[in-house]
Amino acid sequence: MIVDTLNNAKAYSSLHPLFETAFDYISHKDILSLEDGKFEITEGLKLIVATGDAKSKEESLKKFECHDAYIDIQICAKGLETIAWKPREKCTIKNGDYDPERDRRFFNDKPDMFFQLTDNQFAIFYPNDVHAPMIGNGEVKKLVFKVKI
Numbered sequence: 001m002i003v004d005t006l007n008n009a010k011a012y013s014s015l016h017p018l019f020e021t022a023f024d025y026i027s028h029k030d031i032l033s034l035e036d037g038k039f040e041i042t043e044g045l046k047l048i049v050a051t052g053d054a055k056s057k058e059e060s061l062k063k064f065e066c067h068d069a070y071i072d073i074q075i076c077a078k079g080l081e082t083i084a085w086k087p088r089e090k091c092t093i094k095n096g097d098y099d100p101e102r103d104r105r106f107f108n109d110k111p112d113m114f115f116q117l118t119d120n121q122f123a124i125f126y127p128n129d130v131h132a133p134m135i136g137n138g139e140v141k142k143l144v145f146k147v148k149i
Contacts, residue, residue: 044148079140
């Protein structure tokens with residue numbers, strides 16, 4: 001997992017060929033004015049823009065998830081979002097089977113930590129990062145790039 005601000009995004013461009021494309025895409029946009037929806041940026045790179053109310057910790061942890069085929073770049077455009085995290089290797093309590101259509105698997109383990117993102121901060125979640133986002137109070141606008149591995 002990586003946590004940083006969009007001001008430092010270029011430092012991570014070399015970690016995956018599509019990271020540069022993702023960060024370049026939003027560097028030319030007013031992220032606060034992006035419409036909610038799902039967008040295909042290029043082959044292997046999708047963007048989901050969503051605005052909604054944050055959830056309770058208990059509600060969010062029902063979907064303590066990780067992915068096998070995609071890396072998430074989750075950007076908090078506006079608001080205050082708390083995210084739960086634990087390394088996949090320490091998760092032992094499965095919550096259902098892997099869903100290949102939605103590329104996600106769930107766990108019922110307790111997180112090792114919680115951290116917060118606010119305006120123009122991001123987290124990169126690799127397949128070994130189990131996470132539960134959107135914890136908090138109030139409205140959060142976020143962008144999620146789905147980056148094919």
